Amino acid sequence: MRRITTAVLLMLAIGACKKDEKYEDPYAGGKEPLGVQLSTEIPAPSEAAPGTVITFKGKGLVKHKDALLFNFNGEPGEIVKVDSAGIQVKVPVAASTGVTSATIGDQIFWSALQSKR
Numbered sequence: 001m002r003r004i005t006t007a008v009l010l011m012l013a014i015g016a017c018k019k020d021e022k023y024e025d026p027y028a029g030g031k032e033p034l035g036v037q038l039s040t041e042i043p044a045p046s047e048a049a050p051g052t053v054i055t056f057k058g059k060g061l062v063k064h065k066d067a068l069l070f071n072f073n074g075e076p077g078e079i080v081k082v083d084s085a086g087i088q089v090k091v092p093v094a095a096s097t098g099v100t101s102a103t104i105g106d107q108i109f110w111s112a113l114q115s116k117r
Contacts, residue, residue: 034104035060038111039086043100050093056100056111057086064104073098 039057048054061068065082072095081088087102100111 034064034107036064036102036104036107036109038102038109040111043111048091050091050095052091053080053088054091055086055088058102058109058111059084059086061087061102067104069103071101071103072096073100 037059043054043056070077070089075092075094077089102109
């Protein structure tokens with residue numbers, strides 16, 4: 001009885017391994033990447049009080065500067081400058097320690113952890 005059970009399970013396992021089916025690419029027809037990349041390097045300064053301007057390194061932001069939003073743990077910061085080296089943002093009054101992110105349309109780009117003084 002044990003041999004029959006083992007043989008049946010072995011046949012089921014071998015039969016389940018067939019890879020004849022081809023599936024469509026789930027990412028085909030998706031949005032093209034924006035070419036944006038924020039650095040994971042610690043920003044300068046690494047800790048800041050509200051109103052302080054912080055520089056975050058990044059690439060590909062200039063062509064999206066009119067649609068760009070920047071958040072400190074969900075609180076919007078004031079964008080001071082965007083150039084080929086990155087972005088400078090003023091820390092909002094309601095900022096807290098946490099993640100920073102840039103948003104362009106419905107795409108979010110995460111940056112380094114930011115601390116508030």
